[in-house]
Amino acid sequence: xxxxxxxxxxxxxxxxxxxxxxxxxxxxxxxxxxxxxxxxxxxxxxxxxxxxxxxxxxxxxxxxxxxxxxxxxxxxxxxxxxxxxxxxxxxxxxxx
Amino acid sequence: xxxxxxxxxxxxxxxxxxxxxxxxxxxxxxxxxxxxxxxxxxxxxxxxxxxxxxxxxxxxxxxxxxxxxxxxxxxxxxxxxxxxxxxxxxxxxxxxxxxxxxxxxxxxxxxxxxxxxxxxxxxxxxxxxxxxxxxxxxxxxxxxxxxxxxxxxxxxxxxxxxxxxxxxxxxxxxxxxxxxxxxxxxxxxxxxxxxxxxxxxxxxxxxxxxxxxxxxxx
Amino acid sequence: xxxxxxxxxxxxxxxxxxxxxxxxxxxxxxxxxxxxxxxxxxxxxxxxxxxxxxxxxxxxxxxxxxxxxxxxxxxxxxxxxxxxxxxxxxxxxxxxxxxxxxxxxxxxxxxxxxxxxxxxxxxxxxxxxxxxxxxxxxxxxxxxxxxxxxxxxxxxxxxxxxxxxxxxxxxxxxxxxxxxxxxxxxxxxxxxxxxxxxxxxxxxxxxxxxxxxxxxxxxxxxxxxxxxxxxxxxxxxxxxxxxxxxxxxxxxxxxxxxxxxxxxxxxxx
Numbered sequence: 001x002x003x004x005x006x007x008x009x010x011x012x013x014x015x016x017x018x019x020x021x022x023x024x025x026x027x028x029x030x031x032x033x034x035x036x037x038x039x040x041x042x043x044x045x046x047x048x049x050x051x052x053x054x055x056x057x058x059x060x061x062x063x064x065x066x067x068x069x070x071x072x073x074x075x076x077x078x079x080x081x082x083x084x085x086x087x088x089x090x091x092x093x094x095x096x
Numbered sequence: 097x098x099x100x101x102x103x104x105x106x107x108x109x110x111x112x113x114x115x116x117x118x119x120x121x122x123x124x125x126x127x128x129x130x131x132x133x134x135x136x137x138x139x140x141x142x143x144x145x146x147x148x149x150x151x152x153x154x155x156x157x158x159x160x161x162x163x164x165x166x167x168x169x170x171x172x173x174x175x176x177x178x179x180x181x182x183x184x185x186x187x188x189x190x191x192x193x194x195x196x197x198x199x200x201x202x203x204x205x206x207x208x209x210x211x212x213x214x215x216x217x218x219x220x221x222x223x224x225x226x227x228x229x230x231x232x233x234x235x236x237x238x239x240x241x242x243x244x245x246x247x248x249x250x251x252x253x254x255x256x257x258x259x260x261x262x263x264x265x266x267x268x269x270x271x272x273x274x275x276x277x278x279x280x281x282x283x284x285x286x287x288x289x290x291x292x293x294x295x296x297x298x299x300x301x302x303x304x305x306x307x308x309x310x311x312x313x314x
Numbered sequence: 315x316x317x318x319x320x321x322x323x324x325x326x327x328x329x330x331x332x333x334x335x336x337x338x339x340x341x342x343x344x345x346x347x348x349x350x351x352x353x354x355x356x357x358x359x360x361x362x363x364x365x366x367x368x369x370x371x372x373x374x375x376x377x378x379x380x381x382x383x384x385x386x387x388x389x390x391x392x393x394x395x396x397x398x399x400x401x402x403x404x405x406x407x408x409x410x411x412x413x414x415x416x417x418x419x420x421x422x423x424x425x426x427x428x429x430x431x432x433x434x435x436x437x438x439x440x441x442x443x444x445x446x447x448x449x450x451x452x453x454x455x456x457x458x459x460x461x462x463x464x465x466x467x468x469x470x471x472x473x474x475x476x477x478x479x480x481x482x483x484x485x486x487x488x489x490x491x492x493x494x495x496x497x498x499x500x501x502x503x504x505x506x507x508x509x510x511x512x513x514x515x516x517x518x519x520x521x522x523x524x525x526x527x528x529x530x531x532x533x534x535x536x537x538x539x540x541x542x543x544x545x546x547x548x549x550x551x552x553x554x555x556x557x558x559x560x561x562x563x564x565x566x567x568x569x570x571x572x573x574x575x576x577x578x579x580x581x582x583x
């Protein structure tokens with residue numbers, strides 16, 4: 001079944017789709033009562049813990065709340081962290 | 097008769113109560129009671145901010161007088177600025193809330209600028225507004241009300257009982273018009289803006305509106 | 315030294331946030347340094363309209379409580395040089411800030427930016443008091459509808475009581491077609507009642523909704539008539555004398571026909 005409106009729409013992503021996606025993200029933050037500062041706090045703690053095991057690149061460290069699509073088609077919230085590693089510390093390496 | 101032991105004065109900020117330095121507590125209380133009852137139309141529906149001047153009151157007296165007033169009006173705030181007698185300002189001899197009689201010749205307050213939605217101007221004498229009265233604005237006078245502009249809000253002339261008071265405006269389109277105890281509203285469905293100034297007054301027990309001069313109607 | 319301008323209306327939903335976002339962006343496009351302040355604590359929206367919602371780390375409440383420094387709370391908009399946003403808090407309410415704190419904040423901001431635009435929340439209580447506390451000037455936004463104009467009138471009276479005299483008026487969402495039919499108040503009717511100077515008129519424009527969807531202020535869309543109107547308003551704020559946009563469409567054949575048969579006579583108010 002061809003969606004005629006989508007077919008003739010000039011814009012790849014209609015603005016309403018953009019709006020929907022932005023809104024969903026904003027509401028995750030609002031509903032979780034999670035201020036972005038909260039993420040800052042988590043960031044600090046994660047850096048501390050991981051730094052026991054490996055040296056990480058703090059500048060490139062990024063953490064955010066986002067949504068992902070599950071297999072059943074439903075969306076779930078996820079905390080996603082991007083942690084660039086400089087090098088491993090000896091604790092983490094296999095010893096003997 | 098309580099004479100002039102207490103003088104009420106309405107200002108844009110609220111109500112100023114001047115207490116005569118020579119008055120005794122009992123006559124002060126009964127004077128205040130008398131005036132607040134007489135002045136009821138001025139205080140209906142708003143929170144009144146009180147400023148006491150003249151003879152200073154001690155704490156017990158302050159509490160008593162506020163409690164007394166609270167039975168009749170809603171009090172927003174009360175401040176006590178009384179000072180021991182020096183050459184204190186004498187109250188205006190004409191300041192009392194009897195039914196105002198000076199509609200042919202009497203004290204008048206002049207308001208410059210538009211009376212806006214949410215504002216209320218009240219005065220025991222006549223009021224002249226050099227500006228408009230917008231919807232939601234209220235002008236309440238013991239005497240006449242003149243609006244040198246468009247009256248679109250509420251006007252209440254003769255508020256203390258003078259049936260001979262008038263309301264006049266360059267453009268009379270009030271949401272509600274009252275003179276003494278009589279009240280009228282703009283007739284339904286009339287969108288025509290009046291083309292000439294009009295005057296409203298009580299004629300033979302009816303509240304009527306006429307052109308400001310006979311023969312001016314088109 | 316910059317100017318602190320509060321954008322207020324009384325009534326909600328008439329376009330304060332959209333106006334703040336667009337005027338701010340337009341001023342930045344003209345080369346000025348601008349900080350937008352969202353004073354709607356608890357119901358923040360300026361960040362979403364600007365498309366900066368994902369960049370928020372600290373907010374206005376954090377700043378006045380001393381939890382962070384000014385540089386940490388203020389977000390730089392990477393798309394426009396000189397444009398910054400100080401977002402509102404979402405999980406507090408309007409009592410979290412006091413007018414004295416706003417006065418202090420505005421003093422600080424005035425020193426660092428050419429224009430400080432404060433998006434005022436709807437209503438007349440604490441939120442309004444906070445928003446106007448530090449302002450030098452006020453802009454009142456209204457739409458040509460009875461309830462909005464009444465609320466605007468009230469607000470003008472309240473602004474005067476806060477020593478903000480001579481606010482300027484923006485009439486938003488004007489629909490020329492409805493005005494011609496006599497179904498919408500025209501500009502003159504609105505000014506007649508409110509009695510303040512007109513800063514500008516913004517026509518009703520679908521592109522405003524689209525731009526809000528995208529988080530891209532309409533002043534950046536060249537095909538948006540509302541965007542053009544906002545750009546002109548920004549110029550007037552900077553002191554330029556810009557004539558009002560010609561919003562009148564050409565008289566259509568239908569209009570002429572109706573005129574012959576006296577069917578579109580304007581109703582008098």
